[in-house]
Amino acid sequence: MKQDTAAKTMVMASTIFFGLALTMGLLTALKFVVPTVGEIEYLSLPRVRMLHTNINLFGWLLQANMGVLFWILPRILHTKLFSEKLGVAMAVVYNIALLCGFASIMLGNVKNVEYGEIPAPFDYLIALSWVMFVINVFGTVAIRKVKYLYVTVWYTLGAVIWTTFVYITGNMLSQMPMVAGVNQANLIWFYVHNTIGLIFTPLGVAIAYYLIPKQLDTPIYSHKLSMIGFWVISFVYVWTGAHHMIHGPVSHWLQTVAIIFSFSLIIPVMAVITNFFGTFAAAPRGTRMQGPIPKLLMMGTVYYVFTCLQGPFQAIRAVNEITSKTDWVVGHAHMALFGTFSFYAMAGIYYVVPKLAGRKLYSDKLGDLQFWIMTIASVPFFAVLWISGVIQGFAWLNPENTFVDTLAALKHAHWMRFGTGGLIYIAYFLFLYNVLQTFFGKYHKEPAETAAAE
Amino acid sequence: MKIDVEHSLLWTAVAAFILFAIGAVLTTVVPPMVDKTLWASEYPVHEYTEQELRGIEVYKSQGCVYCHTQQIRKLASDQRRYGWRLVEAPASESWEYVNDKNHFLGTKRTGPDLARVGGKYSSEWHWAHFKNPRDMGEKFPDRKGIYERASIMPSFAYLSDEEIKDLTAYLQTLGRNKNWRVDENGQPLNDYEL
Numbered sequence A: 001m002k003q004d005t006a007a008k009t010m011v012m013a014s015t016i017f018f019g020l021a022l023t024m025g026l027l028t029a030l031k032f033v034v035p036t037v038g039e040i041e042y043l044s045l046p047r048v049r050m051l052h053t054n055i056n057l058f059g060w061l062l063q064a065n066m067g068v069l070f071w072i073l074p075r076i077l078h079t080k081l082f083s084e085k086l087g088v089a090m091a092v093v094y095n096i097a098l099l100c101g102f103a104s105i106m107l108g109n110v111k112n113v114e115y116g117e118i119p120a121p122f123d124y125l126i127a128l129s130w131v132m133f134v135i136n137v138f139g140t141v142a143i144r145k146v147k148y149l150y151v152t153v154w155y156t157l158g159a160v161i162w163t164t165f166v167y168i169t170g171n172m173l174s175q176m177p178m179v180a181g182v183n184q185a186n187l188i189w190f191y192v193h194n195t196i197g198l199i200f201t202p203l204g205v206a207i208a209y210y211l212i213p214k215q216l217d218t219p220i221y222s223h224k225l226s227m228i229g230f231w232v233i234s235f236v237y238v239w240t241g242a243h244h245m246i247h248g249p250v251s252h253w254l255q256t257v258a259i260i261f262s263f264s265l266i267i268p269v270m271a272v273i274t275n276f277f278g279t280f281a282a283a284p285r286g287t288r289m290q291g292p293i294p295k296l297l298m299m300g301t302v303y304y305v306f307t308c309l310q311g312p313f314q315a316i317r318a319v320n321e322i323t324s325k326t327d328w329v330v331g332h333a334h335m336a337l338f339g340t341f342s343f344y345a346m347a348g349i350y351y352v353v354p355k356l357a358g359r360k361l362y363s364d365k366l367g368d369l370q371f372w373i374m375t376i377a378s379v380p381f382f383a384v385l386w387i388s389g390v391i392q393g394f395a396w397l398n399p400e401n402t403f404v405d406t407l408a409a410l411k412h413a414h415w416m417r418f419g420t421g422g423l424i425y426i427a428y429f430l431f432l433y434n435v436l437q438t439f440f441g442k443y444h445k446e447p448a449e450t451a452a453a454e
Numbered sequence B: 001m002k003i004d005v006e007h008s009l010l011w012t013a014v015a016a017f018i019l020f021a022i023g024a025v026l027t028t029v030v031p032p033m034v035d036k037t038l039w040a041s042e043y044p045v046h047e048y049t050e051q052e053l054r055g056i057e058v059y060k061s062q063g064c065v066y067c068h069t070q071q072i073r074k075l076a077s078d079q080r081r082y083g084w085r086l087v088e089a090p091a092s093e094s095w096e097y098v099n100d101k102n103h104f105l106g107t108k109r110t111g112p113d114l115a116r117v118g119g120k121y122s123s124e125w126h127w128a129h130f131k132n133p134r135d136m137g138e139k140f141p142d143r144k145g146i147y148e149r150a151s152i153m154p155s156f157a158y159l160s161d162e163e164i165k166d167l168t169a170y171l172q173t174l175g176r177n178k179n180w181r182v183d184e185n186g187q188p189l190n191d192y193e194l
Helices: A005-033 A045-076 A084-107 A122-142 A151-171 A181-216 A223-245 A252-264 A266-282 A292-315 A317-323 A327-357 A364-397 A403-408 A411-440 A449-453 B009-034 B050-061 B076-081 B123-131 B161-171
Strands: none
Touching (some): A005 A084, A005 A411, A045 A122, A045 A181, A181 A223, A181 A266, A181 A292, A252 B009, A266 A292, A364 B076
């Protein structure tokens, strides 16, 4: 089978799913301001919300990361992908499982697992395709032609090992008949938080660890910081699940443990961020921000700083009293998954698509424009959610306010979210157009200079 | 033996797994062993009837949990807001949930918390509210158009009458494990089926 078919398939599929996920997001935002839009069962607010999160997490982000890594891993390890056929088979099984899963969600056949609503048997199919991915990753590392494992490989190995257990715990073990109530909630929040922390963080960081030095043509700032970042995150991230239940009905000590470890997350994140910024700082000034790729990586890293300072902050009991269960959390989640990891994934796609197509990116200018629209829209998008979250949190403190009073106060914030979300949606089409043109467009076939060097 | 992690697939994988496993075991397997109230209760806990179990399925399939939490946190603001008349709602405790095969603790309150909603509203009220949420509750007559009614809950008029009845039966059980609503003589109220 032709080399990189698997990477190409997954990158293409993920780019399309991204659009679908954003459509669902925009529809959710619209329903928050005009609740009577699209009043049919299959498009009711909660269903659209479940589709938005699931398509984003599994259709877009995970698939984009896996596709980009299918291209990156063989290059770092100076070998071919362990099995191209297995990769393509995995892509097919995975996308079939996803499509069936999304259809089930639309029809209301769901699990009570946030981020894991896709019901059996399709979640088992996703687990199966994940195992196929794991085999391919381990196989590629095993047949490598270089001795040394680069940071990207550590993070990928970590992610595939951790995620296997996280996914099984959240989707299968939590549904076992003896698991109920708060115990089930604890397992599910273990899954929910570690989906972000042990799938998207390591895969996103893995991609950035490859792209930043490669794109800037500068060695990574500090090897020691890479080590600290990786080994500390593999120890501390997994403890934090219970911070979703602060003040709630779960054991007090477990909440305290989760809060302490939420704080210790500052260590690995700052190590990674110092490393990334250090590399940017050491790169040649004139060219380091040319084109969309370094811009996306830079902005993603900036958002990573803020997300990971915000996380420990909102885990403090006193702050949590105000921010928890409000729009604030939605803003936080969007900054992590859209601001940081979707930006990294888009940078990854902009990097590999020209290589896959064997020619330069269709338009750097269009990429820049997309980057600027997304960035300028995302700052108020997140901020307006934090502001409305704080308004909501304080309004709830006063028993004189009825619940609808506190909701009515957020109408303008919700309009703002719809508007800025709409801008992000428009920018997505520039991204899609750029990717499609690079693959299929008719323009001067000039092979990418770097393709020869690979 | 020299352990050279960076050159070994095996060592990187094993070390990453062990570091992860410590936290994973201590936060998922250990809590139910240490704290029995996560899965067992010393007090009587309501056993769901068949109708209520059907209601739980509707609740899950309609995704109610994405806007409504089911936990009164140990905070004065939560207990006052979700109380009844002048009685504060007691904070939710883990033993109350032991019969919930599907937990709905939730993370987001776009709508009010439902942990103690059982018995607060009549089943007729719920019926009308599911048909069109904007017919019920307060209005803001000084505002115009979509601003007049603040509720953004979707209408569930597409559910069958049976489904609405099942769902309401389930809602009316919420919070009754603590029997916190009492009449003027201090006797627990039993008006859930109304």
